[in-house]
Amino acid sequence: MTRMTSLVLDGLHKSFGSVAALDGLQLDLAPGELITLLGPSGCGKTTALRIVAGFQGPDAGSVILDGRDITSTPPNRRDMGMVFQSYSLFPNMTALQNVEFGLRVRRRKAPERRTRATNLLEMVGLPHIASRYAHQLSGGQQQRVALARALAIEPRVLLLDEPLSALDAKVRLTLREEIRRIQLELGITTLYVTHDQEEALSISDRVAVMAEGRLQQVGTPREIYSAPANDFVAGFVGLVNRIPCKVTHPGSGLVEHGKARLRVPGTTDLPVGANTEILVRPEALVPIDHGGSPDSQTDESTLGGMVVASSFLGATTRLWIHTAGGSVVAADVPSSKGAQWMAGTAVTLRVTPGAARIVNTSKPGEPPDSQEQAPPSPGSAKSRPDQRREHLTTARG
Amino acid sequence: MVALSKDRPRHTSQAPQAPQTLKVLWLVLVASYFVIPLLATAVFSLQGPHGQYSLAAFTEELSKAAFLRSFLLSLRLAGETIVVSIVLMVPTAYWVHLRLRRARPLVEMISFLPFVVSPVVLAVGVENVFRKGPSWFVGSPNVLVAVYVVLSFPFLYRALDAGLRSVDIRTLTEASQSLGVSGPGTLGRVILPNLASAILAGSLLTFAIVMGEFTISSLLLFNTFGVYIDYVGTNQATGAAALSLISFVLTWIAMGGIALALQRRGAGRQFMIGGR
Amino acid sequence: MTTANASTPDTKTLSGRSGPRGSLNGWSRRHLAWLGLLPFLAYSTVFLVVPGISVAVSAFHTQSGRFTTTYVVALWHGQFLAANENSIELAVVTALSGGIVGLLAAYCMITLDRPRWLRSFVTTFSGVAANFAGVPLAFAFVATLGTTGAVTKLLANDLGINLDKLGFSLASVTGLSVVYTYFQVPLMVLLVAPAIDGLRSEWREAASNLGASGMRFWRHVGLPILAPSILGAMVLLFASAFAAYATAVALTSGLVTLVPTLIGSYLSGNVIVDPQMGQALGLDMIVILLIAVSAYLPLQRRASRWSR
Numbered sequence: 012m013t014r015m016t017s018l019v020l021d022g023l024h025k026s027f028g029s030v031a032a033l034d035g036l037q038l039d040l041a042p043g044e045l046i047t048l049l050g051p052s053g054c055g056k057t058t059a060l061r062i063v064a065g066f067q068g069p070d071a072g073s074v075i076l077d078g079r080d081i082t083s084t085p086p087n088r089r090d091m092g093m094v095f096q097s098y099s100l101f102p103n104m105t106a107l108q109n110v111e112f113g114l115r116v117r118r119r120k121a122p123e124r125r126t127r128a129t130n131l132l133e134m135v136g137l138p139h140i141a142s143r144y145a146h147q148l149s150g151g152q153q154q155r156v157a158l159a160r161a162l163a164i165e166p167r168v169l170l171l172d173e174p175l176s177a178l179d180a181k182v183r184l185t186l187r188e189e190i191r192r193i194q195l196e197l198g199i200t201t202l203y204v205t206h207d208q209e210e211a212l213s214i215s216d217r218v219a220v221m222a223e224g225r226l227q228q229v230g231t232p233r234e235i236y237s238a239p240a241n242d243f244v245a246g247f248v249g250l251v252n253r254i255p256c257k258v259t260h261p262g263s264g265l266v267e268h269g270k271a272r273l274r275v276p277g278t279t280d281l282p283v284g285a286n287t288e289i290l291v292r293p294e295a296l297v298p299i300d301h302g303g304s305p306d307s308q309t310d311e312s313t314l315g316g317m318v319v320a321s322s323f324l325g326a327t328t329r330l331w332i333h334t335a336g337g338s339v340v341a342a343d344v345p346s347s348k349g350a351q352w353m354a355g356t357a358v359t360l361r362v363t364p365g366a367a368r369i370v371n372t373s374k375p376g377e378p379p380d381s382q383e384q385a386p387p388s389p390g391s392a393k394s395r396p397d398q399r400r401e402h403l404t405t406a407r408g
Numbered sequence: 409m410v411a412l413s414k415d416r417p418r419h420t421s422q423a424p425q426a427p428q429t430l431k432v433l434w435l436v437l438v439a440s441y442f443v444i445p446l447l448a449t450a451v452f453s454l455q456g457p458h459g460q461y462s463l464a465a466f467t468e469e470l471s472k473a474a475f476l477r478s479f480l481l482s483l484r485l486a487g488e489t490i491v492v493s494i495v496l497m498v499p500t501a502y503w504v505h506l507r508l509r510r511a512r513p514l515v516e517m518i519s520f521l522p523f524v525v526s527p528v529v530l531a532v533g534v535e536n537v538f539r540k541g542p543s544w545f546v547g548s549p550n551v552l553v554a555v556y557v558v559l560s561f562p563f564l565y566r567a568l569d570a571g572l573r574s575v576d577i578r579t580l581t582e583a584s585q586s587l588g589v590s591g592p593g594t595l596g597r598v599i600l601p602n603l604a605s606a607i608l609a610g611s612l613l614t615f616a617i618v619m620g621e622f623t624i625s626s627l628l629l630f631n632t633f634g635v636y637i638d639y640v641g642t643n644q645a646t647g648a649a650a651l652s653l654i655s656f657v658l659t660w661i662a663m664g665g666i667a668l669a670l671q672r673r674g675a676g677r678q679f680m681i682g683g684r
Numbered sequence: 685m686t687t688a689n690a691s692t693p694d695t696k697t698l699s700g701r702s703g704p705r706g707s708l709n710g711w712s713r714r715h716l717a718w719l720g721l722l723p724f725l726a727y728s729t730v731f732l733v734v735p736g737i738s739v740a741v742s743a744f745h746t747q748s749g750r751f752t753t754t755y756v757v758a759l760w761h762g763q764f765l766a767a768n769e770n771s772i773e774l775a776v777v778t779a780l781s782g783g784i785v786g787l788l789a790a791y792c793m794i795t796l797d798r799p800r801w802l803r804s805f806v807t808t809f810s811g812v813a814a815n816f817a818g819v820p821l822a823f824a825f826v827a828t829l830g831t832t833g834a835v836t837k838l839l840a841n842d843l844g845i846n847l848d849k850l851g852f853s854l855a856s857v858t859g860l861s862v863v864y865t866y867f868q869v870p871l872m873v874l875l876v877a878p879a880i881d882g883l884r885s886e887w888r889e890a891a892s893n894l895g896a897s898g899m900r901f902w903r904h905v906g907l908p909i910l911a912p913s914i915l916g917a918m919v920l921l922f923a924s925a926f927a928a929y930a931t932a933v934a935l936t937s938g939l940v941t942l943v944p945t946l947i948g949s950y951l952s953g954n955v956i957v958d959p960q961m962g963q964a965l966g967l968d969m970i971v972i973l974l975i976a977v978s979a980y981l982p983l984q985r986r987a988s989r990w991s992r
Contacts, residue, residue, distance in 0.1 A: 066889055086892045093893045099886040103908040112904070113894035146989060157890075164894055431792035435806075438789045438869065442813055445824040445866070448834035452827040500724040507717045515721070518728045520981075523920075524973045525736040526927035528944045529966040532951055533735025536742055536963075558732045613815070622818045622930035627951050638819045638934055641826075649827050652820035656812070663811035667804060 015042035016077050016167040016200045018063070023072035025058050025224075032058040033069070034224035040168075045194050045201040046229075047211040050221035051247065056204045059221075060172050063202060065089050076167060092161030093170040097177040099157050100145035106132065106156045107141040113164035131159035134193060151182035158190065162197070169194065169201040175210065187214050208248045212236060220244050242290070242370045251290045252340040254314075256369075258285045266369070269336025271314045275367045288370050293329060295366035296342035298358045314340070314360040318352050332358055446656065453649035465646040475651075478636035485549060485632065486618035489556040490611045493564055496557065498607065501568035502599060505577050519565035522558055530555060531627040549630050556618050564610040571606025575599075608669040616662035620655055740970065742963035755964035764961070767941040768968065770857055771926055774942065777861050779921035782868025787914060790873045794880050807877065810870035817867045818930030825863045825935070829854055855936040863931060868921050875920060879913035879987060916983035923976045927969070943969050 018040040025033040032055045040046050048056035061067045063074055065086030073082040081089060092113075100109050110128035119127075132138050135155040145153055154174055161169060171190070175183040191214040194201050205211050211218045212232040220227040220235060220243075228240035239245035246253075254273075256266035261278045266287060275289050299313070316334035328349030330342045342360055344352065352358060456462035469475055504515050525533065534555055538546050545551055577599060584594040600607075622634035631639075637655065641648035746752050758764055793806045828835050831848065839845040853859050883906060891901040929944040938945060938954075943965055949955050950962025 064889070064893060066892075086889070087895045087897060089893075090895075091893060093890065095886045095890060097886075098884055099890045101887055101890070101905050101909070103905065112891070112896070115904075116895040116900060160890075160894070428796065431796050434788055435792050435796075435802075438785060442809070442866070442869075444835065445821075445828040448828040449824040451834060496724060496727055500721060503717075503720040508721060511718070511721055515724065518724075518732070520977065521728070521732055521736070523923055523927075524970060524977050525732060525739075526929075526944070526969060526973060528927070528929045528947045528951075529739055529969050530732070530735055532947060532962060532966045533737075533739045534731070535951060536738040537735050554731050558728070561728070561732075616815050620815065620818055620820065622933075623948075626930075626933075627948060629952075634819055634930065637823070638930075641819065641823055641934065645823075645826070648823045652823040655820040656816055656824075659812045659816050663808050663815070666811060667808040 015198060017042050018168050018200055018202065019075040020059060020063065021073045021075055023059060023062055023074075024070045025055070025062065025067065026070055031224050033062070033072075036072070036221075036224070036226060038219055038226065038229070040200050040202060042200055043198040044216045045191070045203060045214065047203045047205060047215040047218045048221055049205060049208060049211040049218050049248070050227075052206055054221040055224035056206075056221050057172060058224075060093075060170055060202060060204045063168070064091055064093050064170055090164065090167045091170055092164060092166030092168075093172065094154065094157045094161050094174045096173045097150065097153070098145075100148075100153055100160075102145050105142050105144055106137065106148065106152075109145075109156055110160045110163050112160065117164065128159070128163060131163050132156070134162075135159045136189070149182075150178050151186055154178065154186060155189075158193070162193070162199075167200070169199045171201065171203045173205055174203075176205070176207070183210070190214065212248070218248075220247060222247070239290075239368070245290045245368065245370070250293055250341060252293065252296065252338075253288045253290060254334070254336070254338055254340060256287050256289055258283060258287055265311075268314065268338070269334065271334070271336060272311050273314075273362055273367060274312050274364070275369045276365070277369050281369075289367045290370055291340070291362055291367045293341040293343040294327075295363040296332075296340060296360045297363060298330065298342060298344060298352060299361045300359050312362045312364065314362065316340075316358055316360065318354050318356050318358055320354050321349060321352060323349065328352075330358070332360065334360075446653075449649045449652055449656075453646055453653055455646055465650040469640070469647045469650050474631075475636060478631050478633045481549060481631065482619050482621075482633035485552055485556065486615045488553045489560060489618050490614050492553060493557045493560045493614060494607060494611065497561070497564050497568060497610075498600070498603065499595070501565060501572055502577070502595060505569075505572045506581055515565070516569075519561040522561055527559065527623040528627070530558065531624045534624075535628065549632075551628065552625055552630055552632070555624055556614075556621065559617065559621075559624075560610070560614045563613055567606045567610040567613075568603065571603045575602040605669045609666045612662040612665045612669070616659050619658050619662075736970065739963050739966040742960065743967035745960070747960055755958070755960050756967065758961065759964055759968050763941055764946070764965065764968075767943045767946050767965070768972075770941060771943040772972075774857050774860055774864065775922045775925040777857075778864040778868045778925045779918045781861065782865050782921050783872050783914070783918040785865070786869040786872025786917075787876055789869065790877045790880055793873070794877060806873065810873040813870040814867050814874060817928065819934045821863065821866060822931050822934035825854055825866075829859070829862065855939040857940060860932060860935065860940065863935060864925050864928065867928075868925060871921055871924060872917055875917035876910070876913055879910055879917075883909060912983045912987040916980050916987060919976050919980040919983065923973050923980075926972060926976070943972075 020036055020038040023033045023036040024031070034055075036055070036059055038046065038059075048059060050056050058067065062069050065081075065084060069082065073080050075081070076089075100106075101112065104112065107125075107128050110131055111124045114124040114127060129138065129141065132141055135158055137152060137155050137159075140148060140152060140156075145156075148156065158174070174190070175187055178186065187210055203211075203215065212235070215232055217229055218232055218235045219229045222243050228235060228244045230238075230240075235244060235248050239248060245251050254268050256268045256273065258278055258281045259265050259267045259272070261281045261283060264274050264276060264278050265272050266275055266278065266289065267273070268289075273289060281287065296314070314332075314334050314336070316332040318330050319333045319339065320331040322329050322331075323346060324343075326346060327343045328346045330344060330349075330352050332340050332342060334340060340360070453465050454461045454463070456464050500515065504512050522530070534551065538551065545554075580598050580602065581594055584598045585591075589597065620634055621632060622638065625632040626635045626638065633655070637648055637651045640651060743756055744751055744753065746754075759768070789806070793803055796802055825833075827833055829847070829852075830836065836847050839847060854863065887905055887909070888901055891905050892898075896904070927944060929948060932940070932942050932945050933948060936942075936945070938949060947962050947965045947969065950959055950965070953959075955961070
């Protein structure tokens, strides 16, 4: 029932005063695709969405819908359905009247409007609240109605601006699955903005990670998680351990953390003695024994250490381990095995082959700068321009 | 009123709006209606006896003993009214918020009553009830203070109500008590400092109203500043214009003070609504 | 100062609030809480409620204390009826003029982004102008539009417009309307600005996103949402103009019969015949303002429900 529409964001630039909110954003949405713009607050993702909706004009670049440039089309002629963060329902109308509003503007006949709005309320699972006002609905119900309202006009593109961020954790979970179900059912091209990486990974066809107005990586959720294009993506999506190392045998791919030797790809061009960091996901650090034997320290791609704390996360248990090399790392184990790793036990961790990635290399003697899950600041980007570019691939999959 | 998210420019959207020039034009037009009478008054007050401009009206008026008497009387009434109404209303508003939420509609209704029993009627009623009262009360301006406190109810209560809402008084009180502070100590050391700007705003508004009050004091035959201006106006027009300007400046000072007091609080511009 | 000492109030409140001591204690506590309200209730009874009731009661009694409806019935006749008509006309006209002008001014003030100081300036000025009423305001308009006022002279000398010959006088309902607008407009600005502020940009954007033009937004969303606030504010403007006394007295010195000025002349002894008529007029005023306020409160409640 929905037209299949492609959407292109072509080189969008937008500045507020001296701050560049968007710095050459390039993104293609295939017909029927759901792409999530993911990034920390202030990364420009909302600005991008508002430019697509027409609430703001770009300083440069264009928005192309099915091959037609709509950059200067006013928002009320764009045929886009938008779901806002919260409080967007018209408080003077019932849920049904809200859903009907777009059709009323389009001068559809009352019976047709009524039928369509009722169907949509059914689709979002709320046929019984048609006559209620926004203040009589829960946050989750309001967002469902807002979704129905946006879909009522059969929009060419669906835009969602952090639609779940004002909701409780539980509601958030069910509603995001429902949004995805409806989106797939209707096959509607969708641009979804969020700062929640879990949400982005779980519902998207592709995820576009943004920082400082620039795209960091576009890819399927799997690609983004397992092959982050750069330091920022690795740090923002999922939890990652940063382990400081020294390059010892670049030719054979060996680096050292304390006395432990780790094998990582991408060391060939690095000078001997350079300081670097390797990134490893918690699930790629596997505790293999209690670290009794002294020579286990010298085994390749294992880390020795001591469990300092553990937190039960449900299916998995997260161990916090102080390594012999002086770092604290997280390792996830199935909770069924969590009990044997009490705080205070010695442990040897094996780094899953191929799971470690090398970043942030500096010259011998200089410490690498560490950025714990924070967007790269302009200062650090400027001071090390070559480093940044090396890891920055604005590739489109 | 809930504040909108701050990281988003609010009114820059391309959604259609009336053009900016039209808005500016309208504001200028309205502003001229407000400025012209003030300018005319200023020009009028500066007219000397022989057509030249002079400050004679001001210097002459300000040096009169009658002016000074009425002005000081109004100042004194304003101060006393502020003290009494704060002592009465702050604990009441606090109590209603903390312990007696059920009584809130009642207190709200009573503090709204001065809109129903307007100053003229209040003057009649007070005359009815207290005509035969003790002379230390009825025969002295004390009776005015008693009535002015009533006039201050609507906006002082609203100011305090908004102030109390914005500081989550229950949590503050419980935190303070759990740290071992007594009830009065909590009011004095925790609640009052957080209410300071609301109290200041309410006091300044009370000040502005008492300094310009005419209705009740003229009907109960007291010679306040407002009554004196009217008296001067019956025989000396430039003097009345000068005094009107002074009264205007006083109001400005009070409102400017309120604006400063509330600068850091988004809430409560409605504190500036008084009565007359 | 020992720990035990310091913790005493804490344990007291805990046991008092949720302790297992039974309902009797809870019952008495709840009633004792009303004691905290006693000063306020006593004060408002003595200086507000009792005077108000005394006016209502006296309106039905002669000076010697006999019950009568003569005075209240007289309100429907002659100059008393005229006073009511004048007062209501003045209040309605200025509530509308001040309401519309003020609404548009508030809208312009809020939606103009620049200059940055505009908003706080307009708000503060509104505070000044709304409270700059009474005698000084009357003189300001005498100096402007009075027989020798600056604007009157300007119009007569430069444009040949003689306000006096056109029948304009400050001491008329029309003249008073012009003057009252001076405090009605800023009052409206202060009353509706929060409501306009409460219009979320999401509503405007959602409407526009769904295909609505600016006009349609205002017709279907903006104005319906603002309606209770606008109506409520205008009702308050009506009350404020109806009750205004000082401005009218200073401007007209009794030339225009209005309810408040008539009451004033009875109270100050300028009318010797039937002094109880002042009480009846007072009751008249209470009743009309009571009607206005009871229209305002539900509107206010409705407005605040939407502005969460």
